[in-house]
Amino acid sequence: MPLNTxxxxxxxxxxxxxxxxxxxxxxxxxxxxSSLGLAKILKKMGKxxxxxxxxxxxxxxxxxxxxxxxxxxxxxxxxxxxxxxDIKGAPLNALDYEMKExxxxxxxxxxxxxxDIQNIKTQSAGYKYDxxxxxxxxxxxxxxxxxxxxxxxxxxTPIINIDHLxxxxxxxxxxxxxxxxxxxxxxxxxxxxxxxKEYLDEEIATELLTGLITKTKSFRIPNVTPKTLNIxxxxxxxxxxxxxxxxxxxxxxxxxxxxxWGRALARLKHDYEKRLVWTMLSRQDFxxxxxxxxxxxxxxxxxIANSPEADVIIMFHEKSNGQICVHVYCExxxxxxxxxxxxxPQGTQDLAQFVLIGKNLAEAExxxxxxxxxxx
Numbered sequence: 001m002p003l004n005t006x007x008x009x010x011x012x013x014x015x016x017x018x019x020x021x022x023x024x025x026x027x028x029x030x031x032x033x034s035s036l037g038l039a040k041i042l043k044k045m046g047k048x049x050x051x052x053x054x055x056x057x058x059x060x061x062x063x064x065x066x067x068x069x070x071x072x073x074x075x076x077x078x079x080x081x082x083x084x085x086d087i088k089g090a091p092l093n094a095l096d097y098e099m100k101e102x103x104x105x106x107x108x109x110x111x112x113x114x115x116d117i118q119n120i121k122t123q124s125a126g127y128k129y130d131x132x133x134x135x136x137x138x139x140x141x142x143x144x145x146x147x148x149x150x151x152x153x154x155x156x157t158p159i160i161n162i163d164h165l166x167x168x169x170x171x172x173x174x175x176x177x178x179x180x181x182x183x184x185x186x187x188x189x190x191x192x193x194x195x196x197k198e199y200l201d202e203e204i205a206t207e208l209l210t211g212l213i214t215k216t217k218s219f220r221i222p223n224v225t226p227k228t229l230n231i232x233x234x235x236x237x238x239x240x241x242x243x244x245x246x247x248x249x250x251x252x253x254x255x256x257x258x259x260x261w262g263r264a265l266a267r268l269k270h271d272y273e274k275r276l277v278w279t280m281l282s283r284q285d286f287x288x289x290x291x292x293x294x295x296x297x298x299x300x301x302x303x304i305a306n307s308p309e310a311d312v313i314i315m316f317h318e319k320s321n322g323q324i325c326v327h328v329y330c331e332x333x334x335x336x337x338x339x340x341x342x343x344x345p346q347g348t349q350d351l352a353q354f355v356l357i358g359k360n361l362a363e364a365e366x367x368x369x370x371x372x373x374x375x376x
């Protein structure tokens with residue numbers, strides 16, 4: 001990253017009192033873990049920081065990360081209300097407060113008895129956050145209702161936009177976009193090096209290492225560079241708990257998830273020439289395995305991690321309402337949104353998804369595979 005960009009980030013952090021960290025509603029583990037690490041860095045610098053993600057409900061495999069439960073699913077009142085007290089002609093001897101029966105009681109002790117209650121006024125003083133960080137979020141609309149319900153706040157508050165994907169729209173006042181980096185965690189580590197590595201502790205190292213391992217599929221994808229591995233080594237030296245990360249992300253699968261994974265493997269298909277792999281899960285597969293829809297992404301990520309020979313990986317699954325949901329994952333230079341654009345997908349360059357209505361699994365498979373083969 002250019003030094004002047006890092007200096008701009010550092011200066012904005014110095015001026016800030018309270019930051020908001022936000023990431024897209026269809027987030028990945030890198031965004032989640034990197035946000036936790038960034039929040040702890042800011043707090044060690046003496047800054048307040050909160051994290052928000054639209055409708056957030058953390059996956060069970062990330063419960064080992066400290067503070068993950070503090071990520072907010074929405075933004076509540078973000079405007080500050082200030083009590084303005086004119087004490088020019090009536091200085092105070094003391095000011096204190098107490099909470100009583102759900103009321104905040106503020107006690108003023110004036111030096112003179114002629115204190116006029118009219119000298120107390122309330123006024124709005126802007127937003128309680130004076131700086132926004134966005135992590136792995138290509139555009140503001142990806143933040144969902146957090147942005148939609150607070151568009152003015154995002155418009156008037158400086159944004160530091162951190163991402164490693166080229167399709168990012170550079171909407172921030174400061175855009176820290178490094179497409180050579182493997183992950184947001186790698187970028188935040190670079191920022192930490194500039195601010196001061198004395199802030200790096202075991203918890204921050206574990207969170208950033210989680211982001212690296214998640215995004216690189218445990219260092220098995222092509223965009224892993226010597227720099228990525230060097231950073232991973234430094235995080236391990238700083239106390240990053242690699243064994244705990246691997247255990248929770250890859251080894252602590254429920255029996256139901258393993259059963260669902262087995263059913264996905266049994267239907268695995270491939271086209272070696274196109275470097276394409278796909279599989280399907282019916283509603284009956286979920287019932288027979290006892291797995292919930294929330295466990296599907298575990299199966300998707302296992303499929304990705306265990307298909308190194310494939311550039312495109314597709315998962316079809318039947319939802320409880322009969323609709324067919326399709327997940328398209330792409331490696332290297334292939335854009336998942338581009339190759340599936342006829343289906344109006346949502347998502348990112350590497351993982352897109354869309355829904356087909358009025359088709360069964362076999363019909364959806366024929367239509368999607370035939371269309372996508374034309375673009376790869």
